[in-house]
């Protein structure tokens with residue numbers, strides 16, 4: 001079994017097929033940008049950072065094969081290849097911003113183009129695309145450590161924490177964001193227990209987060225999404241940490257559907273509710289959560305389980321994949337630069 005969502009070496013990219021977990025641990029080859037697009041769209045790979053990394057690496061593969069071809073003896077062709085490829089990948093899923101953020105970085109061609117030297121440009125582009133994985137793991141470990149330090153300060157040394165969806169090694173290049181905070185708390189012997197929600201309808205919690213926690217022998221209990229309030233009351237949950245797909249400039253945070261109500265419930269029980277996310281997930285062009293496009297997915301995700309119909313034929317279905325936790329319900333946003341109050345984020349806008 002494996003927790004490595006992405007396997008890459010120059011010329012070869014494989015992703016762990018997360019639609020088959022936890023029963024089957026099987027890798028899929030990604031040979032082109034279209035393969036990358038399909039894997040992201042179908043959610044064979046998911047998780048805001050992982051989506052961006054697979055997107056970048058799928059370009060490096062195509063890029064490597066194509067850039068050796070004579071068509072790329074032209075700077076404008078290479079620039080068009082990069083920009084068009086990223087635009088295709090961004091269109092796979094609209095809510096998570098990390099793919100868009102990567103596309104914006106690479107469309108600033110001076111970050112990789114060596115004017116007048118095509119060979120050097122290709123080499124620099126490839127190296128930059130390949131550096132995304134290592135950078136993500138480094139960022140996640142900083143998120144984990146900043147989050148653990150903050151939560152130990154606010155909650156104490158016996159943290160009983162709840163998390164939602166999957167934000168671990170299966171949603172990133174490794175270690176994770178919210179699950180990275182949990183890993184750091186466990187490493188620091190400050191973690192008493194983790195409660196993870198199923199996260200209907202895609203079940204990232206029961207299929208993926210439970211898999212990661214069992215794999216690493218972190219003490220954890222799986223609960224249904226509807227059990228959260230009772231679990232806080234009965235099981236002494238004293239903190240909630242979740243990931244994010246897009247954080248607006250004012251701190252409103254889009255995350256897996258069900259997150260908004262976790263923030264409301266945390267307020268009711270007066271326990272801290274944290275968002276854990278890298279700065280690549282913060283969208284300073286988005287003033288508030290009202291501007292975040294929420295992906296709606298197939299009704300089949302609610303009416304069928306394992307291909308077997310469980311809901312009456314003809315019933316209407318509403319299946320938004322995300323919702324928005326408002327900034328006023330968020331205790332802190334845990335990032336690789338430290339932990340910020342939602343209204344402090346805007347001050348980080350032009351900080352490198």
Ligand SMILES: CSC[C@H]1O[C@H](OP(=O)(O)O)[C@H](O)[C@@H]1O
Nearest residue numbers: 046047048167171243244255256
């Ligand atoms: C660090 S992953 C962040 C985010 O991505 C997940 O969404 P999905 O599984 O649909 O890609 C979930 O919202 C996580 O919190």
